[in-house]
Amino acid sequence: LQILSALSLLQVLFFGFGWLFFMRKLFKDYEVRQYVVQVIFSVTFAFSCTMFELIIFEILGVLNSSSRYFHWKLNLCVILLILVFMVPFYIGYFVVSNIRLLHRQKLLFACVLWLTFMYFFWKLGDPFPILSPKHGILSIEQLISRVGVIGVTLMALLSGFGAVNCPYTYMSYFLRNVTDADILALERRLLQTMDMIVSKKKRIAVAHRTMFQRGEVNNKPTGFWGMIKSVTTSVSGSENLSLIQQEVDALEELSRQLFLETADLHATKERIEYSKTFQGKYFNFLGYFFSIYCVWKIFMATINIVFDRVGKTDPVTRGIEITVNYLGIQFDVKFWSQHISFILVGIIIVSSIRGLLITLTKFFYAISSSKSSNVIVLLLAQIMGMYFVSSVLLIRMSMPLEYRIIITEVLGELQFNFYHRWFDVIFLVSALSSILFLYLAHKQAPEKHMAL
Amino acid sequence: MAALDRVKVLVLGDSGVGKSSLVHLLCHNQVLGNPSWTVGCSVDVRIHDYKEGTPEEKTYYIELWDVGGSVGSATSVKSTRAVFYNLLNGIILVHDLTNKKSSQNLYRWSLEALNRDVAPTGVLVTNGDYDREQFADNQIPLLVIGTKLDQIPEAKRNEVLTRTAFLAEDFNAEEINLDCTNPRYLAAGSSNAVKLSRFFDKVIEKRYFLRDGNQIPGFSERKRFGGGTMKSLHYD
Numbered sequence: 001l002q003i004l005s006a007l008s009l010l011q012v013l014f015f016g017f018g019w020l021f022f023m024r025k026l027f028k029d030y031e032v033r034q035y036v037v038q039v040i041f042s043v044t045f046a047f048s049c050t051m052f053e054l055i056i057f058e059i060l061g062v063l064n065s066s067s068r069y070f071h072w073k074l075n076l077c078v079i080l081l082i083l084v085f086m087v088p089f090y091i092g093y094f095v096v097s098n099i100r101l102l103h104r105q106k107l108l109f110a111c112v113l114w115l116t117f118m119y120f121f122w123k124l125g126d127p128f129p130i131l132s133p134k135h136g137i138l139s140i141e142q143l144i145s146r147v148g149v150i151g152v153t154l155m156a157l158l159s160g161f162g163a164v165n166c167p168y169t170y171m172s173y174f175l176r177n178v179t180d181a182d183i184l185a186l187e188r189r190l191l192q193t194m195d196m197i198v199s200k201k202k203r204i205a206v207a208h209r210t211m212f213q214r215g216e217v218n219n220k221p222t223g224f225w226g227m228i229k230s231v232t233t234s235v236s237g238s239e240n241l242s243l244i245q246q247e248v249d250a251l252e253e254l255s256r257q258l259f260l261e262t263a264d265l266h267a268t269k270e271r272i273e274y275s276k277t278f279q280g281k282y283f284n285f286l287g288y289f290f291s292i293y294c295v296w297k298i299f300m301a302t303i304n305i306v307f308d309r310v311g312k313t314d315p316v317t318r319g320i321e322i323t324v325n326y327l328g329i330q331f332d333v334k335f336w337s338q339h340i341s342f343i344l345v346g347i348i349i350v351s352s353i354r355g356l357l358i359t360l361t362k363f364f365y366a367i368s369s370s371k372s373s374n375v376i377v378l379l380l381a382q383i384m385g386m387y388f389v390s391s392v393l394l395i396r397m398s399m400p401l402e403y404r405i406i407i408t409e410v411l412g413e414l415q416f417n418f419y420h421r422w423f424d425v426i427f428l429v430s431a432l433s434s435i436l437f438l439y440l441a442h443k444q445a446p447e448k449h450m451a452l
Numbered sequence: 453m454a455a456l457d458r459v460k461v462l463v464l465g466d467s468g469v470g471k472s473s474l475v476h477l478l479c480h481n482q483v484l485g486n487p488s489w490t491v492g493c494s495v496d497v498r499i500h501d502y503k504e505g506t507p508e509e510k511t512y513y514i515e516l517w518d519v520g521g522s523v524g525s526a527t528s529v530k531s532t533r534a535v536f537y538n539l540l541n542g543i544i545l546v547h548d549l550t551n552k553k554s555s556q557n558l559y560r561w562s563l564e565a566l567n568r569d570v571a572p573t574g575v576l577v578t579n580g581d582y583d584r585e586q587f588a589d590n591q592i593p594l595l596v597i598g599t600k601l602d603q604i605p606e607a608k609r610n611e612v613l614t615r616t617a618f619l620a621e622d623f624n625a626e627e628i629n630l631d632c633t634n635p636r637y638l639a640a641g642s643s644n645a646v647k648l649s650r651f652f653d654k655v656i657e658k659r660y661f662l663r664d665g666n667q668i669p670g671f672s673e674r675k676r677f678g679g680g681t682m683k684s685l686h687y688d
Contacts, residue, residue, distance in 0.1 A: 187532075187535045190535065191535065194493065194495055194536075197495055198495050198497060198515055201495065201496060201497040202497050202513055205479070205497045205498070205499050205513075206499070209499055252494065255492055255493070256491045256492045258492075259491060259492030259493065259532065260491065260492070262532045262535070263528055263529050263532040264528075266527075266528035266529070266531045266532050267526065267528035269528075270527060270528055
């Protein structure tokens with residue numbers, strides 16, 4: 001009973017952390033009006049973290065295995081309930097509330113949206129060989145397998161992009177050379193463009209005012225003489241105006257481009273200055289390491305796919321094997337394997353949680369507005385839940401055999417090999433397309449800069 | 453007509469509060485049909501009659517510079533935005549009545565714009581925190597406008613209006629609360645239109661008339677140095 005209370009305390013702690021994160025980081029600039037959203041986000045976060053906590057308990061041997069198994073099952077059920085039923089329903093509900101037309105029957109349309117979601121969710125399972133036919137329709141395995149597919153795809157996409165973007169951002173080799181004179185010149189151009197826009201708008205405003213004062217508000221000529229007059233005077237006036245308006249539109253577009261380029265130059269200059277500091281040099285060094293690591297990962301992914309091979313042993317056991325067999329160092333395998341795998345798994349968990357939260361925050365800032373903030377946060381909660389569930393799936397590979405058993409037991413007979421293969425494929429695709437994308441972006445920028 | 457004098461007024465506020473709609477309403481007396489994200493800065497021009505209805509009536513151009521973005525942007529974006537804060541004569545602070553955070557962010561917006569403008573009076577900032585005395589000393593006229601008034605239910609209106617009244621008092625500025633999709637809030641002769649007109653008049657005065665060798669600043673300086681005797685000498 002003591003242990004139960006300790007566990008619930010931990011859960012409350014996770015919940016509190018999720019709540020704080022939501023308030024301080026995500027919803028920094030918005031007012032929380034629907035507390036449901038905040039609760040759902042924190043609950044999803046809390047239960048996802050509990051899963052990781054259970055893995056750690058597994059390694060450390062806390063509690064006895066039957067109660068661990070029970071907690072696993074319970075947690076899994078709750079998470080699936082949230083991810084498949086609650087969050088999509090609320091997403092549908094908030095999307096519908098934003099559309100003014102459907103205001104009357106919000107619940108009805110929310111249910112309709114949820115049913116559509118379930119349909120597509122179910123259909124997702126068909127093209128993938130993820131289930132053995134002996135499971136029933138409404139079993140945990142069905143749901144988990146589908147959630148796993150989506151989550152693994154997300155993980156692989158993010159990892160692939162991160163693996164390429166990380167060295168690109170850290171290493172200063174890629175930084176273009178920006179001088180203060182460049183920035184000043186660009187700013188001057190920007191201000192000149194703004195002045196041109198202002199003078200043209202003044203002409204339009206003056207013309208409108210004169211027309212207004214002359215009583216030609218509608219600009220509709222009446223009567224015979226009115227028509228004759230309009231041919232000679234007003235027509236040329238309004239044609240002139242529309243011409244000026246077009247020029248203004250073009251100039252405004254130009255000013256936007258110049259603004260974005262100036263912001264880009266300022267950011268690059270900041271990065272150059274940062275790279276000259278100690279921290280910058282340290283990160284630069286790390287960047288070289290990371291790039292080697294990423295190249296190695298891409299290479300391994302390709303080999304895995306080409307040679308149709310899925311790793312059988314985890315890094316911990318292999319590392320221990322190598323040290324014992326080749327280096328001849330004898331030590332207590334059991335003891336060390338437990339501790340090393342604990343540390344390794346712990347690092348993987350913490351870094352993936354942190355990485356995900358940071359990415360989600362950046363994403364949220366980039367695309368949310370005051371109207372859509374609720375929907376976007378719920379989408380992010382959904383993504384986060386699926387991500388964490390599938391990272392449990394994949395983490396299985398990094399753990400020694402004796403700890404894998406419980407995950408295999410709890411999650412049922414999923415084809416784990418498929419998920420690893422799928423991860424490798426998507427990782428490769430994502431990494432290669434990120435390389436292409438970054439290459440194009442990098443090439444394009446200095447050309448634009450030179451063209452000034 | 454093109455040789456009218458000009459005055460530059462910044463329009464600041466968080467993303468999505470309705471600055472572009474407001475500027476469009478102020479300049480064209482029409483509601484903006486399709487508001488979209490403002491990237492960088494968009495400028496519009498309003499023709500204003502200074503001291504309307506008096507013999508000293510004169511027409512001026514008021515340039516409304518609507519600067520987009522959020523207060524928590526990266527330093528690089530802030531440095532880019534700073535280019536627009538040169539030579540400004542007035543600031544309109546816009547906040548969303550349905551979103552308290554946007555009202556709180558106004559303090560940071562005003563500090564960002566005023567820090568940039570190194571006026572002779574010097575707005576001294578110690579560590580970026582809000583300090584009421586800075587605003588009392590501030591020479592640049594401010595106006596606080598709250599938008600989306602129609603989205604506040606009648607029951608909550610008093611509470612919201614009290615809060616915004618405190619806000620405007622902190623800035624030592626007038627306040628106007630309106631709905632940018634309804635031109636009747638700024639209809640000619642309404643109290644809002646009068647406040648707006650007074651604000652623009654104040655901006656023009658500060659820009660053009662306190663530099664014309666007006667006696668008043670010199671007078672107060674003399675008062676500081678001398679005493680009663682100097683004053684009487686001046687009158688003689």
